[in-house]
Amino acid sequence: MLRGHRRAARLTLEQLAEVSGVSARALSDMERGRSKGPQHRTVTALADALALEEDAREQLVELARDGRLRDHWTRRAGLCELPRLVDDFTGRAAELAWVSELVYADSAPGAGVVGLITGSGGMGKTTLAIRVAHVLRPNFPGGVFFLDLYGMSSNPATAADALRLVLRALGVADEQIPPDVAERASVYRSLLRDRRALVVLDNAGSEEQVRPLLPGEGASQVLITARRLLAGLEGVRRLGLEPLSLPEAMQLLTGILGQRAATDEESALNQLAGLCEGMPLALRIIGNRLVSRPGWQAAKLAARLVDEEHRLDQFRAGDLKIATAFWMSYDQLADAARRVFRRLAVVPGRDYDAALAAVVGEVPVEVAWDALDELVDLGLLLDGDAGRYRFHDLVRLFARTRLVEEESPAEREALAARVAAWRAADGHDDSVVARTGL
Ligand SMILES: Nc1ncnc2c1ncn2[C@@H]1O[C@H](COP(=O)(O)OP(=O)(O)O)[C@@H](O)[C@H]1O
Numbered sequence: 001m002l003r004g005h006r007r008a009a010r011l012t013l014e015q016l017a018e019v020s021g022v023s024a025r026a027l028s029d030m031e032r033g034r035s036k037g038p039q040h041r042t043v044t045a046l047a048d049a050l051a052l053e054e055d056a057r058e059q060l061v062e063l064a065r066d067g068r069l070r071d072h073w074t075r076r077a078g079l080c081e082l083p084r085l086v087d088d089f090t091g092r093a094a095e096l097a098w099v100s101e102l103v104y105a106d107s108a109p110g111a112g113v114v115g116l117i118t119g120s121g122g123m124g125k126t127t128l129a130i131r132v133a134h135v136l137r138p139n140f141p142g143g144v145f146f147l148d149l150y151g152m153s154s155n156p157a158t159a160a161d162a163l164r165l166v167l168r169a170l171g172v173a174d175e176q177i178p179p180d181v182a183e184r185a186s187v188y189r190s191l192l193r194d195r196r197a198l199v200v201l202d203n204a205g206s207e208e209q210v211r212p213l214l215p216g217e218g219a220s221q222v223l224i225t226a227r228r229l230l231a232g233l234e235g236v237r238r239l240g241l242e243p244l245s246l247p248e249a250m251q252l253l254t255g256i257l258g259q260r261a262a263t264d265e266e267s268a269l270n271q272l273a274g275l276c277e278g279m280p281l282a283l284r285i286i287g288n289r290l291v292s293r294p295g296w297q298a299a300k301l302a303a304r305l306v307d308e309e310h311r312l313d314q315f316r317a318g319d320l321k322i323a324t325a326f327w328m329s330y331d332q333l334a335d336a337a338r339r340v341f342r343r344l345a346v347v348p349g350r351d352y353d354a355a356l357a358a359v360v361g362e363v364p365v366e367v368a369w370d371a372l373d374e375l376v377d378l379g380l381l382l383d384g385d386a387g388r389y390r391f392h393d394l395v396r397l398f399a400r401t402r403l404v405e406e407e408s409p410a411e412r413e414a415l416a417a418r419v420a421a422w423r424a425a426d427g428h429d430d431s432v433v434a435r436t437g438l
C-alpha cells in the first residue's frame, strides 16, 4: 500500500526518505512487509510527506495500527534470545579483550568458566555483555542464551523460574522439567556439560539467585552482570566496569548527534561529555535530547545541566549524573507524555503496551502511542518486542520520584485502582506476577 502511494506521488524511496525524515532502510522494510507495525509518528510523517487525503491517510494509519496489534498478539519471542546490539557500540576494547581471554584461556576439563561484570546502573554492563555474546557466538556451537534476572527490581526472577526458562530454551519439554530447583539445576548442568554454550545472566541480584545457574563440568560458560559485587560467589573472574574515557564519551556523543555534531561547538560537546562523567546512559539520554531539539545548542544544555544538578540532590551521588540527564528530557515532554511516563513507574509487570499506557495517562490510545514514541526517541523508554515498552531500572526510579512529588496520594490511589481494574479485565493476576516475577 505504501509503495502504491509513493509511486502515485512520483517519489523514489530516497526522495520520500528525505521529505519525511524516515530512513530509506525503514521505508524499504515497510514496503517489503518486513516491518508490519511502524510507529504512529512514522506513519503520520509519511502521510504528511505524501500529502495524502483524509481517507487515504486514515487507511494508512489503521493498517499500521492493525499490523502492530497483530504483531503484538501473534509473535512469540524466541526463548532466551540474545537482544539486539546497539549499532553505535563505543569503546570497551580492554573489556572485550578481557572476556575473549576468559573464553580462550582454558578449555581444559574442569568447571565451566564464570565471568562477572559489575558496575553501577547505566554503566553499560548489559550492553557490553550483549556485545560480547554476539562477538563470541561462533565459539559456542551449543548456543548462546540470554536471561534477565531482574535482580534490581521489586520482583526478581527466582532461580527456579530462570531454570525453567533456560531449560525450555535448551529444548526440554515442559512436562520433562522437574518441579524442584535442585533437580532443575542438575538437568541444566548435564545439558551444559554435553555442549559448548554461553549463558548470559543479566541483572543478577544475589548469590542465591545465580548459584543454581552456574555451570558444572564442561566447556560451557556463564557471563553474569550485576550491580552488586556478589562477593559470596567463589571461583568467578571479575571485571569492574568503569566510566568511558573522555575521548570515548565524546565519540559516543558525537555518534549519537550525527550530522548535527558539526554545528555545535566542540568545546560545548566536550563540556557535556564531561558532565556525564563517562556514564553511557547519561550520554545516550543527553545525546537523544539534543537530537530531538535541533534548536537547542549544546552550550545551553550544558549550562542547564549544571544548574539542575543542585535540584536533584535526593539522588545518591552515583545516580546524580543520570538523574540530571533524565530531568533534561522529562522537562521537555508534553504534559500527556510526562504524565504517562511518571505513572508507568508504578505499573506491575515488566513491560506494557500502548493500551495500558492510555489507561494510566487517561488519554486516548493514539495519544499514548505518540507519548511512548516520544519517550523512546528520548531514550527514556526501551522499545521491546511486539509493541511493548519497558524502563531501564534507573529510569523507573526517576519516574517514581516524579510521581510521588507531582501527584497527590489520592491521585496515586486512584491510579493504582485503575491499573488493577484494567489488568484484572485483561486477564492478569497480579498476585502471580508478584510471586513468580515473570
Ligand atoms: N559501550 C557502549 N557504546 C554505546 N552505547 C552504550 C555503551 N554502553 C552503554 N551504552 C548505552 O547506555 C545505555 C545504558 O547501558 P546499559 O548496558 O543498559 O547499562 P547497565 O546494564 O550497566 O545498567 C544503553 O541503553 C546503551 O544505549
Ligand SMILES: [Mg+2]
Pocket: 125, 126, 127, 202, 203, 225
Ligand atoms: Mg543492565
